[in-house]
Amino acid sequence: MESYDALLASITGTTETKTILDPATGAVVGEAPIHCLEDLEHAITAARSAQPEWAALGHDKRRAALLNAADAVERSAEELAQLLSREQGKPLNGPNARFEVGACAAWLRAAAASSLESETVVDDGETRAILHYRPIGVVGAIGPWNWPMMITVWQIAPALRMGNAVVVKPSEYTPLSVLALAKVLNEELPEGLLTVVAGGRDVGERLAEHPAVGKIMFTGSTATGKAIIKSSSGTVKRLTLELGGNDAGIVLPDADPKAIAEGLFWGAFINTGQTCAALKRLYVHDDIYDAVCEELTAIATATPMGNGLDESSVLGPLQNKQQFDIVSSLVEAARDSGARVLVGGNPDVDQPGYFYPTTLVADIDDNNPLVAEEQFGPALPIIRYGTVDEAIAMANGLDAGLGASVWSSDLSAAREVAARIQAGTVWINKHGAVDPRVPFGGSKQSGYGLEFGTEGLKALGIPQVING
Known part of the structure; x- marks a missing residue:
């Protein structure tokens, strides 16, 4: 477990940076790196290299790695919450910063515990068809500024559990929180498997259209979601979109x-x-x-x-x-x-x-x-x-x-x-009570695709039927 100052120093950019200010006080929180398209290419290359071996580990070893990652989050929980509060503005107490960091650990454990067995579709003596789910490969995760750590985990935990590698593009408003979270998670993950590219809109656009990325998970505005649909159409990417709600x-x-x-x-x-x-x-x-x-x-x-x-x-x-x-x-x-x-x-x-x-x-x-x-x-x-x-x-x-x-x-x-x-x-008689075991997703222009639980795992895999 690092001190708050050590954790912040470990993610601060050394080349071109952006000053992040505390929305409560206007004080400087830190300097976030501004990654470019070349950084994105390096991240995708590393992800493609790390993914096959990760997938080959099998479900049990990937589960164990996610549980270890949850332990790592808990070891650094207070430092992560302090950074989150300073950068995003949410209080430490109440359903806020400490709650959000705790949810990161909880969702990692839930992803590890979720079951996804092969399904016998037909087996009548003449036809035998078994439905399996295979890893997609590289998943791009584009997250928001309101719950930057928790929603990033919602995206990456099932992706990793299914055997994928992940490249994360955080909001330009809250990059430090996501960089810090990834640093902690990477204490327990293979090198190159999870990378955060803290760039601008150009990085998000390229991630959405990149031919080596098989799926995009996005949480944010409906307008940006529509742009991602267009950008991803050329490579027929799979999409999970959690868009604006009212x-x-x-x-x-x-x-x-x-x-x-x-x-x-x-x-x-x-x-x-x-x-x-x-x-x-x-x-x-x-x-x-x-x-x-x-x-x-x-x-x-x-x-x-x-x-x-x-x-x-x-x-x-x-x-x-x-x-x-x-x-x-x-x-x-x-x-x-x-x-x-x-x-x-x-x-x-x-x-x-x-x-x-x-x-x-x-x-x-x-x-x-x-x-x-x-x-x-x-x-x-x-x-x-x-x-x-x-x-x-x-x-x-x-x-x-x-x-x-x-x-x-x-x-x-x-x-x-x-x-x-x-x-x-x-x-x-309640509102907004999400549960990692219960599927969650929108209708109409609030997006499509499901997250959480078994349905969330399926959304991070490619269905394959073996018939015979």
Whole structure:
């Protein structure tokens, strides 16, 4: 286990670099290397060289390596969390930096434990067909800035488990976190098998079109996902795309406002709202609308926001100025349209950091931009509805379909509503609770392909039927 300073020094660039600033304070976190297309070529060459021997180890030895990698993450957990908090902005405590590092270890172990046996499709005495899954080869993983370590592990753990090598292109906002994570993982992995190329858009574009890369896994915006589809089409790459979400939550009239308020709050404001599958628009029945608003306002007012290194903070800044401006603009437009700001808004622009206060917006039209566009920040619009059919129609009215939730005291009624919602995952009385054993993926323009568990492993392999 290295000290924080030693870990940071080990990943700092020695040639061309980019200064990374703390979004909470504006202080320098470190110097990230700016890798180029030549670096990418070296990484892909190394991956191609390392992959066959890794695949030949077999599932049991690859499982053992992933378990050792999880141990390595835990040995450096506090140093990784400190770096993550400084670079991304999320607090150490709450469902934030320490939680994210812990999830990295958990997902590595889950990938190691997942089973993927050959499947006998037909064996009737005349025909014998067995379905197997073979490694793809080299997988390209392009990740986001909101959960940079955890989502990178979501991508690389099943890829490695299946016998692939991986080249990672992190977000330009959070390269240090991913470089540090990879350094720790590589303590237990063969050389060249996992490489991070911390470059710009040109590196991502080349990775997506490179003929030696057999699959791209991408988490990020729908616009970038569409660009990757185009870039990858020339080589007919396999794709798993987890794209933008604008998740709806529907509170049925029989729900208990006090009982569900905490779950609603963290469903919306986990990671200060910077989560693809966060609750981003909340539909509440007229009968309990005011009570739900009151309960959420009480929690929002009492939840501390501040510098991530302050042990009392559980909400932090937005990660970058661009996202701060988007949230601020959407809230102000909602206010100007006549919507009622229950709490928040009016950020203090004189303080350092990209802090936007926890904001609840009531009495807002369903077609307001704060509802119709993904805000990706700490501002939740709360929309009234009169009938369940009306709520379902509004929930299904957008092109996004990553996640959704239904809140009710009647599980049977909630499940009936959930079945009518167009989303890859619909949670009941919770929101955004991902599980490494449970498949996860989007519908509509929120992407395609599944991650996690056995289905996630299958997505990182090439199906082969041996018939005879």
